[in-house]
Amino acid sequence: MAKGKIIKALSGFYYVKNDDGVFQCRGRGNFRNRNIKPLVGDIVEFEAENKTDGYILEVFERENEMVRPPIANVEQAILVFSAQEPEFSPLLLNRFLVHIEAHHIIPIICISKVDLLTEEKKHEILNYKADYEKIGYEVVLISSKKKEGLELIKSLFDDKISVIAGQSGVGKSSLLNAINPELLIETNEISTHLGRGKHTTRHVELIPIGTGLVADTPGFSSLDFTTIEADDLSLYFPEMKKEMGNCKFRGCTHTSEPKCAVKAALENGEIAQYRYDHYLEFLEEIKSMKRRY
Template identity: 55%
Template sequence: MLDGVIIKALSGYYYVKPLGEDGAPIDSESSVQCRGRGVFKNRGISPLVGDRVKYVLTENGEGTVTEVLQRETELIRPPMANARLAVLVFSLKEPEMNVQLLDKFLVHIEQAGLTAIICLTKSDLVDEKSEQKYKEIIELYKKIGYEVIRTSSKEGLGFNELKEHLAGEISVFSGQSGVGKSSLLNAMMPGLALETNEISMKLGRGKHTTRHVELIPLDNGGFVADTPGFSQLDFLEIGVEELGDCFREFREYSGGCKFRGCTHTHEPGCEVIRAKIDGLIAESRYQHYVQFLEEMKDKKRRY
């Protein structure tokens, strides 16, 4: 049997990229169109994009997936396996960085159990007047514990650093629209030469295409996926009581709250509120937490 990873699942077929003995994709070999074994359906097993699999070649030049190996992670939306890294792509300018949206993405990434890297594009467009503001934002997220990488397609800044993090990993890319994700992917993968529209069509984000996830192999053993599912960010899969834990810096203090199930909004003896008052938790992050909490409660009432 051969080793591979599913890079696309469409219309009952699994497109499997062959892997070498070291677990890295074999660049010289294209993906193999495979069917799944009938027993998968009987056992309730649904192979996902990102699954490491065993497969055999059939006489017609296609293949059959015979075994799905144990998953490290599993995302429900978008449906994919073994992603451990999420790259959140936000621009500093054009469009202006949306910090509230960044925090919303981070909540979903934390809940999914992935490691987040914040990638800030269009660094060359930042003028001296705005530089200090962005430095403070970057320092805030670094202090919380997030990796933050500034990039510029024009100056070739940050791409090698980001690519090093992606080596050997299955990574999901999400973030604001119009922030230069296509330029970022092109810079990391010379020869890809995809325009924004082409990437959108290829990865299922076009308005008139089937929304599906597809992995693109990097030349360092990693795979990159665009993730249409994360763009919905509706909080329906996160419990109200889980939200506080999705704010990484809250965890240090929430265990000391006087009341079990503390919402960190009004309760006496709340250590998170105390930390916010003492400047140990940023006011912006706390306000976003309160906004998200109200949004979640409102959605729960309506559903």
């Protein structure tokens, strides 16, 4: 028996990687009865007589699990947003951050095309950077032309399982290809070999970047709040979570209650107004969704 990590799932086969290579495995027969479905990213125990004929015997406990894409044990999400074209959207970024916090994944915010900004716009982006760093998030600024920032981003992937997500139209694939020029060629070859596009089933795969692995499909393809409860929302705003223990009432929603520590922090400038406004917007969205159902 051996231990390894599932790096690809396709047509009922699981491709398990360890120091001895990649082994094509099937799931154990009783997994279905026990309602166990192995996922890409799972750490598993398996046995294999050769590289193409193995069986997964056990799936170890997961740190987290995503539904879209179906992947387990993701350690970080690289969020790529552009400073302009498309314009930087703190609302969309905060929406992503809530989902990432809810999955207990560490986010890293990358803002691209900063070299295209006017001085005024650059000042605005630097203010946002300072706000997010104050909360505790890592923020990386990338130039569109130079390789500035690329080596740093490449190093962010090291020794971790990552998803890459963010605004559409910011060139997430181009960014990965710039970090590792062989990457797109390899994934194209894999795609052709596997006939991707001929099947309706998309498979998920972890592909190497530096000493880390990244999912080849964007993370968080759905950003609605169906799995998040209104009472839990403030837990996913770290600067609010820090204050909420000091609110007078347990279960404070930080809207109209007296002696609310979150609102006091907002008035003192310790919480950014736009972050609080987005919290209220998301809270209303969750409540109206629950009312509909």
